[in-house]
Amino acid sequence: MFSDADVAALYDLLNPWNPDRRSDARFYFPLVMAAESVLDVGCGTGAMLKLAREHGHRGRLVGLDPDCAALDRARLRADVEWTEGAAADAGNGAGFELATMTGHAFQNLLTDDELRTSLNAIHGGLRRGGRFAFETRHPQARAWEGWTSSNPDDVVNLVDEAGRALRYWHDVDSVVGDIVTIRGTVAQPDGTVLRVLSENLRFLDVAALNAFLVKAGFEIDAQYGDWDRGPITDDSREIITIACRR
Structure with missing residues (x-):
């Protein structure tokens, strides 16, 4: 028997959230710590937001995920808000300064309709000037x-x-x-x-990804091909995006 709870615990072992050891965590963590309010879409077991609170984040931190077993593990820390739901459930008018989607969770949005609905919801959950930071693997x-x-x-x-x-x-x-x-x-x-x-x-390429973002009302502030903020090139393995609600 390998239960859903076991799967959630295994995820934490396979993907430890450590900015000192992981380049993706090192990229996202300063963004999270600098934002007054953060919505982590597809938060999983909540490791990023838990660490932010441990390091003194005093603002609003909300984790959103459809996986009940992962959220059960996240809820072991009670000073973060944990909500069951998909990206499309991001709260309209919530006024977050930052929304994130880490761990390539963006790639679980499969259909055009799901992408449009999810991006519209995330856009609606941000305040004006709020940013959406996420990554997707470059298909090339x-x-x-x-x-x-x-x-x-x-x-x-x-x-x-x-x-x-x-x-x-x-x-x-x-x-x-x-x-x-x-x-x-x-x-x-x-x-x-x-x-x-x-x-x-x-796996969306840059042009297709950006078309969805613009249609949802985002402006693209920056895109990188690696976690050191290098440009997207013919050798890039990632499309790391920071988009803004104007």
């Missing part, structure tokens, strides 16, 4: 080609909070247009499968 890098158990860099061996030795890896089921369907497998070290986690990801 074809990251999915490395998501396979035959790639040693994609296989993780670890011990979870319950003391179980585990192995985790990905497989790609399909690539159809700009949608990639993957499986994450949680197994015992001998390969005995405990849980299979399916996910669909959308």
Whole structure:
């Protein structure tokens, strides 16, 4: 038995939020700490907002996620607001100074309608001058080609909070247009499968992404191809965006 709660705990082990060790956390954390109010869309277990509070953030921090098990884990810290819901549920008129979508959560918005509805909601949840910071993998890098158990860099061996030795890896089921369907497998070290986690990801290029943002009323303040704020080039693996509600 590998429960939803176990999956949420495993996520924290696989994705520790540490600005001293992770370049994406190092990018987002100063933005969060400088903003009076923050809405973290797709907050998961809430690691980023928890750390912000631990480091003295005194403003409003709200985490939004549809995953009940992840939110149960987030709610272990009560001085942050945790709300069950999708990006489309971002509160209109809430007046946030900053909205974020980290961990490539933006790629879980799959259809044009879902993208439009979600971006409109996030735009509506920001105050004038408020910013939306997020990232999506650049399709030109074809990251999915490395998501396979035959790639040693994609296989993780670890011990979870319950003391179980585990192995985790990905497989790609399909690539159809700009949608990639993957499986994450949680197994015992001998390969005995405990849980299979399916996910669909959308890979938008810069032009398509920016068209959605502009249609939702955003102006693009900056876009980067890496976490050191380098420009987007033919070798970029990321499209890191800061967009503004004017």
